[in-house]
Amino acid sequence: MKITVLGCGALGQLWLTALYKQHHQLQGWLRVPQTSCTADVTETDGTHINLTFTANNRDFLAHSDLLLVTLKAWQVSDAVRHLVAELPENSPILLLHNGMGTLEELKGVRQPLLVGVTTQAAKREGNKVIHVASGLTHIGPGNEAGQRHSGLAVALQHALPDVAWHDNISAIAWKKLAVNCAINPLTALHDCNNGALRARPGEVELICNEVALVMAREGHHTSREGLLDYVWQVIGATAGNASSMLQDVRARRHTEIDYITGYLLKRARAHGLEAPHNSRLFEQIKRKENDYERIST
Numbered sequence: 178m179k180i181t182v183l184g185c186g187a188l189g190q191l192w193l194t195a196l197y198k199q200h201h202q203l204q205g206w207l208r209v210p211q212t213s214c215t216a217d218v219t220e221t222d223g224t225h226i227n228l229t230f231t232a233n234n235r236d237f238l239a240h241s242d243l244l245l246v247t248l249k250a251w252q253v254s255d256a257v258r259h260l261v262a263e264l265p266e267n268s269p270i271l272l273l274h275n276g277m278g279t280l281e282e283l284k285g286v287r288q289p290l291l292v293g294v295t296t297q298a299a300k301r302e303g304n305k306v307i308h309v310a311s312g313l314t315h316i317g318p319g320n321e322a323g324q325r326h327s328g329l330a331v332a333l334q335h336a337l338p339d340v341a342w343h344d345n346i347s348a349i350a351w352k353k354l355a356v357n358c359a360i361n362p363l364t365a366l367h368d369c370n371n372g373a374l375r376a377r378p379g380e381v382e383l384i385c386n387e388v389a390l391v392m393a394r395e396g397h398h399t400s401r402e403g404l405l406d407y408v409w410q411v412i413g414a415t416a417g418n419a420s421s422m423l424q425d426v427r428a429r430r431h432t433e434i435d436y437i438t439g440y441l442l443k444r445a446r447a448h449g450l451e452a453p454h455n456s457r458l459f460e461q462i463k464r465k466e467n468d469y470e471r472i473s474t
């Protein structure tokens with residue numbers, strides 16, 4: 178396959194190298210245009226791979242069979258909209274990011290849209306990427322045209338297992354949203370690793386209860402207890418991690434809060450529900466972001 182990877186951060190580099198090893202033709206696409214991009218990845222077994230790829234080549238884009246988007250949620254719709262006129266109409270666009278809401282922003286895009294939810298963990302150390310832990314990537318249709326692309330899971334499975342296809346990806350995306358609503362803002366505010374939330378069971382529970390109510394209104398029937406158990410499992414499995422939002426706040430970068438807690442609040446409002454604990458966390462993270470964004474401009 179000919180694949181353009183939009184966004185060459187940790188996850189983008191991971192996919193570039195993994196797909197390259199399966200003999201796919203690849204290019205990177207950077208928001209600040211460059212003619213090449215580098216992927217420098219240390220894999221989970223310690224193997225090191227350093228490759229240079231073509232970047233931002235419009236002819237390659239026009240012949241791509243897949244646009245794999247690994248940008249942060251808030252960067253996705255602008256960047257994708259800039260490329261869709263040149264991408265073939267039947268080439269799928271796979272969105273792999275935390276949070277939800279980009280599908281709504283990309284309504285009207287002609288190409289098949291696919292949603293991905295991944296637990297592959299990779300982090301950047303300077304210019305290098307460390308593949309911290311293998312995980313599972315769930316993919317499924319984000320629009321009607323996307324329903325015909327279940328075969329993509331097979332190609333991706335060969336490159337970076339495990340990859341599974343789900344006709345109803347929305348249920349999985351909501352569970353991941355619940356995890357991110359609980360872990361990301363709390364760890365960013367308390368400046369702690371995921372595992373330290375074990376000392377804050379009450380806060381985690383209040384957040385999950387509100388998410389469970391919204392999920393039920395969205396038609397995803399999950400019990401509060403079930404959802405809370407799941408969130409505790411993820412906290413246990415990722416105890417040593419600094420969440421992506423904590424990393425963003427520490428580096429004074431824009432966070433994905435609008436697409437995590439912000440999306441939850443939007444859906445809560447649409448159902449006439451209040452979610453006061455999540456609202457408070459949203460405001461606190463926005464204040465933090467505004468403080469450092471104001472100072473740096």
Ligand code: KPL
Nearest residue numbers: 275360415418419420421
């Ligand atoms: O997705 C994550 C993130 O950090 O964004 C979790 C699952 C919370 C792992 O850290």
